[in-house]
Amino acid sequence: MGMAIVLFHLVKRFGSQLISYRILLSIVTLVFALVYLPKPFHLIGLILYLYACLGGLRKWYEGQNIIFPMLLLALPMLFMKYFSIVSFTDDNWWKNTPGIFQITGISYMVFRAIGLYIDERSKPGKINFIDFFNFASFVPTLLIGPLDRFHRFTNDVKNGYQNMTSALTYQGWNNLLMGLLYKFILAEAIHRLVLVHLIDDGSLVYHMSYMYTYLLYLYFDFAGYSLLAIAFGNFIGIHVPINFDKPFLAVNPKEFWKKWHKSLGDWLNDYFFKPLFMHFTKKKWGTSIRRQNSALFLTFALMGFWNGFELHYIISGMLFGVYSVIHNYYFYQCKKQKRDVVFGKLNERWIRIISIVIMFHAVAFAIYIFSGKLF
Amino acid sequence: MKKWFYKFLVYTTLIIGYLFLYVLNVEEFIYDQKDIQVKSTVDFVYQQF
DSSP: OHHHHHHHHHIIIIITTTSOHHHHHHHHHHHHHHHHSSSHHHHHHHHHHHHHHHHHHHHHOOOSOOHHHHHHHHHHHHHHHHHHHOOOOSOSGGGGHHHHHOOTTHHHHHHHHHHHHHHHTTSOSOOOHHHHHHHHTOGGGTTTOOOOOHHHHHHHHHHGGGGOOHHHHHHHHHHHHHHHIIIIIIIHHIIIIIGGGOOOOSOHHHHHHHHHHHHHHHHHHHHHHHHHHHHHHHHTTOOOOOOOSOGGGOSSHHHHHHHSSHHHHHHHIIIIIHHHHHHHHHTTOSOHHHHHHHHHHHHHHHHHHHHOSSHHHHHHHHHHHHHHHHHHHHHHHHHHHTSOTTTTTOOHHHHHHHHHHHHHHHHHHHHHHHHTSOO | OOHHHHHHHHHHHHHHHHIIIIISOTHHHHSOHHHHHTOOOOOOTTOOO
16 A cells, blocks of 8 residues: 555656556555455456446446345446355355455445435436446555545545645545554554453443444444545545534534544435435335334344344344434424423533433444354 | 643553553453363454355
8 A cells, every 4th residue: 555655656657648647546456456355357347247236237227216226236336245144055157156255445445336326216317337446445544444425535636736736645644554553553553452352251331332332343444444445545545525523522423424424324314314314204104203214224234234134233224223213203393393392491501411311322233243242 | 632742642652552462461460371271252243255
């Protein structure tokens, strides 16, 4: 990755007339995939599949229903998820099939392709393959995000070498430092010095200790990884969107998903919750609050299934859905009755503090279930 | 928080953390070697294919 950054800066200084930024980005991505990633040809095959689907859908599919395009684009990911829970013991010709779909970054590439299809489906013209390739397989964010948007990313690529300013490099340096601190010092210390030494005696104290320690570990590890991805993007002139922003200060589930894995929260909101809610509204299904709550719950349930078909992922996703439904209903009742139905006339500052404490513990419990420690 | 103090804190934690975790392997001093060998692993569950 470091070599790629140096290469970009050298080309910017000495060879920007010889090779355009987007071509350089494609070459670097391709070389990186061929040298460092397992199954690079599977990855290229997936990109070709997604691009062919996008082209085909844009050309021939005129329906307004987005479920079919979403399923078509998500098909390789669905196969991968399915094969991850099914074991092949027979010596049949399909025994190697699961491996075909285990491609690095498959989930995020599929998510990007779905977002691109929904955003660009009404716009005329073809999507350039090089632009799609760069967007879908942008190496720093390939594995765990953050999830970017095609229009925003392509604008950065168009600006190319001009974006590689000293201000953005400085921002990248700060992100790099924080990423290193989070992932390799704080998360590592929590993991090595506390988490793995907790003795499982089945007591409540053990489970509580594990719950809070695991939450902190996951936060520092994931946020650190995201910061490193953002930093590498910054170094080559790409403004990768932020993924974490003080999530433990969130006062409700809606705010939490604007602060924790923000890019996934935004993606789910734009490409799943909103279309689903609109679909329910079009069908005039139930009351407005019922439609909202159903769409919310299904969105988080989907997130659970996306994490894996194991029970702990699904229940954790559903639990986040339940939190959101409770909060949405509380918000609806406050609006309806024109008063705070839970806190009454309590001081706003105290409401905020109590909300933060409740939210923190609710998240800790949901993440604890997500960890798979309980079942 | 003053900017210079924040930066000082980040750099200091990085350097001291690196020394303790990667050079001195501090857990060897805190826990018995036996404990370290039997420790469980935590999956990087969010890292998707």
